[in-house]
Amino acid sequence: MTARSHDIKETPCIYSTSEVNTLLQQSKSDHLPIHSHPRSILATFIALLYTTGVRVSEARNVNIGDIELTQSLIHIRAGKYHKERWVTLSSSMLTMLSEYLKDRIKVSPNDDGSALFISTRKQRVSHSFVYHNFQKLLALADIKGLQQRRPTLKSFRHTFAVHRLLQWYREGEDVNAKLPILATYMGHVNIISTQVYLHSTPELMEQVDKRFYQHYTEQVK
Numbered sequence: 001m002t003a004r005s006h007d008i009k010e011t012p013c014i015y016s017t018s019e020v021n022t023l024l025q026q027s028k029s030d031h032l033p034i035h036s037h038p039r040s041i042l043a044t045f046i047a048l049l050y051t052t053g054v055r056v057s058e059a060r061n062v063n064i065g066d067i068e069l070t071q072s073l074i075h076i077r078a079g080k081y082h083k084e085r086w087v088t089l090s091s092s093m094l095t096m097l098s099e100y101l102k103d104r105i106k107v108s109p110n111d112d113g114s115a116l117f118i119s120t121r122k123q124r125v126s127h128s129f130v131y132h133n134f135q136k137l138l139a140l141a142d143i144k145g146l147q148q149r150r151p152t153l154k155s156f157r158h159t160f161a162v163h164r165l166l167q168w169y170r171e172g173e174d175v176n177a178k179l180p181i182l183a184t185y186m187g188h189v190n191i192i193s194t195q196v197y198l199h200s201t202p203e204l205m206e207q208v209d210k211r212f213y214q215h216y217t218e219q220v221k
Contacts, residue, residue: 020159024046048097050156060130061115063113087185
């Protein structure tokens with residue numbers, strides 16, 4: 001079974017915030033048996049998946065010239081179905097990318113047309129490179145998932161969608177009105193594709209119950 005088919009067939013898990021933090025911390029550990037330059041490549045790659053919800057292939061295909069640091073944006077040119085879009089960067093992701101670029105330039109020039117994420121051979125990282133090093137990271141962080149929901153790289157895209165939805169509930173936003181925005185942001189044709197990523201979690205169900213209770217009590221007043 002290839003690395004790519006493994007990622008597709010596995011049922012994605014939803015990472016908790018603490019698990020994401022653990023993965024990012026361990027990705028910088030000297031105990032991680034990864035041979036890459038710059039060293040921060042795995043942490044930056046994972047953070048990009050988690051904070052933006054981009055696909056693994058989209059993250060791999062980002063070039064230096066696609067990044068607009070001054071505007072906190074990344075241009076996704078090679079999206080699924082050839083859909084291009086701009087993705088916003090959080091302040092923490094912006095800082096991480098800036099630091100990564102400082103490390104990267106020590107290995108290879110930060111030319112606009114060159115790949116953002118490069119291997120030891122100064123070439124664009126392959127899917128197998130990221131996949132196998134991520135497996136090493138999962139073992140080091142002791143994250144196994146539950147039952148059939150195994151942690152994968154694609155799980156970060158699912159986690160992004162669920163955590164975004166959870167945040168909207170907590171902020172009191174009209175979630176139904178926000179879903180088309182999320183669909184566009186994630187590069188989906190419509191919200192039906194996005195709904196595939198909206199899995200139930202205890203935290204999310206708690207917010208849904210609170211919203212339902214609030215609506216019910218207002219109706220019976």
